[in-house]
Amino acid sequence: MHPMLSEFIGTALLVLFGNGVVANVCLKKTKGNDSGWIVVAAGWGIAVYIGAFCSDAFSGAHLNPAVSIAMLVGGKLSLVDTAVYIVGQMGGAMFGAVLVYLFYREHFRATDDVDAKLACFCTAPAIRDNKQAFFCEALGTFALILPIFLMVTPSFISGDAPVDPAPVLGLGSIGLLPVGLLVFGIGLSLGGTTGYAINPARDLGPRIIHALIPMSGKRDSDWGYSWVPVIGPIVGAVVAAFLYRLIA
Template identity: 50%
Template sequence: MSNFTSELIGTMILILLGDGVVAGVVLRKTKSENGGWIVITFAWGLAVMTGAYIAASSGAHLNPALTLALAMNSDLPWADVPVYIAGQLIGAFIGAVLVWLHYMKHFEATDDQAAKLGVFATGPAIRHTPSNLISEIIGTFVLVFGILSFGLTTFGDGLKPFIVGLLVVVIGLSLGGTTGYAINPARDLGPRIAHAILPIKGKGSSDWSYSWIPIVGPIIGGGVAVLLYQLLQN
């Protein structure tokens, strides 16, 4: 399996399961309606774990911020970065479309536009640009610094995906309540594009004015994590 295909399929499964649990919790008339934040965070961690096992052949980045960070750390050739990110973005878009198909009747039964968008993309609990950006920087810093410190730079095998999944759970439980912890530009951008394109009844705005934060924040956070990690190794 090529790196592009591996990242595409792994990220597709990640979003199918991750956005899927959000849909189950926030959309009307599902059996898991109102399941709560703990359900969402644990399922996201398991989604990361599952996607990582599936994408083992490429090293299972599933995240442009991680791909860029690993390239900065010389764990990935820069020439491979566009291939990885393209697979991640396309996989995230397809995964979001599959969530819509799976929960189509529940989208129709839900009037809350914010809930519909929340299935696909992150958004702040309190909209304040500096604070929201800092939240995404800190969350992604913990993710990438943890992966580097644990020696999990290729984490598609053994217990590595399980460990990273637990790391995502604790980030969500501890730091995710402010912005919904995108900590992954593809996780937010691919599904947000799907929300904008799909014929979802009464969906409302895709909130593009906020969309740069879950892209820029994770990239900065991942970069800072690499710089600090390298500094501490010297």
């Protein structure tokens, strides 16, 4: 399977299960309505596990532009391949968001809370302070990328020549469950401030879909905040990649 298609499928599954659990908790008249933050965090951990499990053998299961950019910084992914990965990730995130909307369409109609509807697509800060939210997204992504790098083959990010990303990232060598547990832990420990996007595609792709879908009773797509869950994770990932190269 081509890496772009692999990343598309894996990211679509990631968003389907991840934003799906948010919709199940936030929207009215669902079986999971108001079931709480632990359900959301657990659902996102499982979403990462499923998306990564389905794409690891073909693309290395980046599913996240921050991961791909960190690999680029580490010299293990070319600029062209990084762009290919990000296109697949963005397309998959948007497709996954459409599926969530179609699946919960009647519950979107039954929900009056416009912020709850938006939350089923993208993140927002609990306290509106973009500088602090930027720090939280950067640190949360740092806490994602550095442990992943430390889990996999010790030398995977050292060296100069780009190589095939699937064996380089090497998630299969540790099993994919630790990565899902890592995201579960980030959600429980660091997710309460911004909703822990920690993934530009996961946030921006569905946010675009929210803006485009002709859904009644929706608010604006909060574009004034939208740069935070895009730039913050990229910065956190780049810092993690440079730090790994210093300590590994």
